[in-house]
Amino acid sequence: MKQPYLLLTPGPLSTTPTVKAAMQIDYCTWDSDYRQVTETIRQQILDLAQANADDYTTVLLQGSGSYGVEATIGTAVPRKNAVLMVAINGAYGQRISEIADYYDIPHVDVVFAEDEIVDPERINEALNAHPEVTHFATIHSETTTGILNPIEQLVPLLKARGIVSIIDAMSSLGGVPINVDQLDCDYLVSSANKCVQGVPGFAFIIAKKSELAKTAGNARSLSLDLYAQWQAMTKQPGKWRFTSPTHVVHAFAQALNELALEGGVEPRYRRYAASQSRLSSGMQALGFDLVIDPAYQGPIITSFKYPSEQFDFDDFYQFIKERGFVIYPGKVSTIPSFRIGTIGDVDTTDINRLLAIISDYRQLNP
Numbered sequence: 001m002k003q004p005y006l007l008l009t010p011g012p013l014s015t016t017p018t019v020k021a022a023m024q025i026d027y028c029t030w031d032s033d034y035r036q037v038t039e040t041i042r043q044q045i046l047d048l049a050q051a052n053a054d055d056y057t058t059v060l061l062q063g064s065g066s067y068g069v070e071a072t073i074g075t076a077v078p079r080k081n082a083v084l085m086v087a088i089n090g091a092y093g094q095r096i097s098e099i100a101d102y103y104d105i106p107h108v109d110v111v112f113a114e115d116e117i118v119d120p121e122r123i124n125e126a127l128n129a130h131p132e133v134t135h136f137a138t139i140h141s142e143t144t145t146g147i148l149n150p151i152e153q154l155v156p157l158l159k160a161r162g163i164v165s166i167i168d169a170m171s172s173l174g175g176v177p178i179n180v181d182q183l184d185c186d187y188l189v190s191s192a193n194k195c196v197q198g199v200p201g202f203a204f205i206i207a208k209k210s211e212l213a214k215t216a217g218n219a220r221s222l223s224l225d226l227y228a229q230w231q232a233m234t235k236q237p238g239k240w241r242f243t244s245p246t247h248v249v250h251a252f253a254q255a256l257n258e259l260a261l262e263g264g265v266e267p268r269y270r271r272y273a274a275s276q277s278r279l280s281s282g283m284q285a286l287g288f289d290l291v292i293d294p295a296y297q298g299p300i301i302t303s304f305k306y307p308s309e310q311f312d313f314d315d316f317y318q319f320i321k322e323r324g325f326v327i328y329p330g331k332v333s334t335i336p337s338f339r340i341g342t343i344g345d346v347d348t349t350d351i352n353r354l355l356a357i358i359s360d361y362r363q364l365n366p
């Protein structure tokens with residue numbers, strides 16, 4: 001089976017043949033071999049997030065990344081006497097606000113333009129204006145645009161006020177160095193099919209044990225009860241509460257091994273950053289302007305403005321797809337744009353091939 005194209009999308013992304021091959025065996029969820037795989041993954045996730053195992057635990061949860069975010073919000077925030085502040089500068093921040101609506105959680109949304117970072121100064125003011133806030137959630141790498149929010153400056157503002165911090169690091173963990181011990185956040189959420197380069201099927205939450213321990217009975221959803229999931233995984237190490245995606249788990253274990261073989265998060269970050277930098281300069285040379293100021297741009301995904309009003313994205317997309325690459329439409333509501341991801345089993349050689357195709361397109365469609 002030959003892959004018809006390379007995904008330049010922010011997850012699901014292009015995985016290695018060996019990650020895909022790891023899904024060829026059927027495993028029993030009760031078996032000790034399988035439970036050992038799960039336990040090893042939980043530990044390796046802590047290592048890659050630089051979270052010490054005395055203070056933090058990893059809870060794995062079936063479903064896509066949003067299930068992990070929803071489980072965290074719905075479990076961390078108590079049913080009564082709690083107010084969530086959500087800092088929003090894109091669609092994924094907006095999704096957290098939507099989750100809060102579903103759960104009837106009182107929330108204060110602090111909204112920024114999609115091409116602006118979540119500004120610590122403004123958050124500080126908002127927190128001063130809202131002393132009732134008990135929980136805070138934001139996005140690290142806002143995949144809407146590819147902007148990287150300054151979580152290192154945000155979390156201390158929360159710590160100083162005793163506010164529980166929830167970070168959606170979905171599209172950054174594994175590809176951008178994060179030091180959870182230093183950051184001292186309470187919850188950090190990510191999933192299998194982003195920078196660890198596994199396939200879709202589960203989310204994982206790095207949680208501060210002392211905080212998670214307070215959340216018994218908070219959840220309004222059985223399947224998304226993070227506390228209950230943690231208890232089940234702890235009482236019977238490696239056992240998931242309900243049927244787990246066994247093939248996905250094996251692919252993930254292989255992906256973690258390959259991340260270690262690459263040298264860990266730092267070298268992977270450098271590979272992504274090199275691809276992003278090549279892409280960014282190459283695209284600008286071809287007449288595509290950036291949406292995000294390079295000072296705030298992350299290495300995961302880059303948004304480009306349409307080069308003209310006549311630009312036909314669907315035609316552009318098809319042209320590129322027929323030549324072996326799939327890119328992403330834009331998600332910024334105010335600026336006509338499209339996105340190209342630089343995560344997955346992709347490097348500058350692939351980016352150079354892509355730039356050559358886009359150059360051909362520009363010559364045919366000046």
Ligand SMILES: *Cc1c(COP(=O)(O)O)cnc(C)c1O
Binds near residue numbers: 067141
């Ligand atoms: C991918 C992603 C999610 C989760 O999306 P799913 O489609 O549920 O996997 C959440 N937040 C961010 C920032 C993401 O990039």
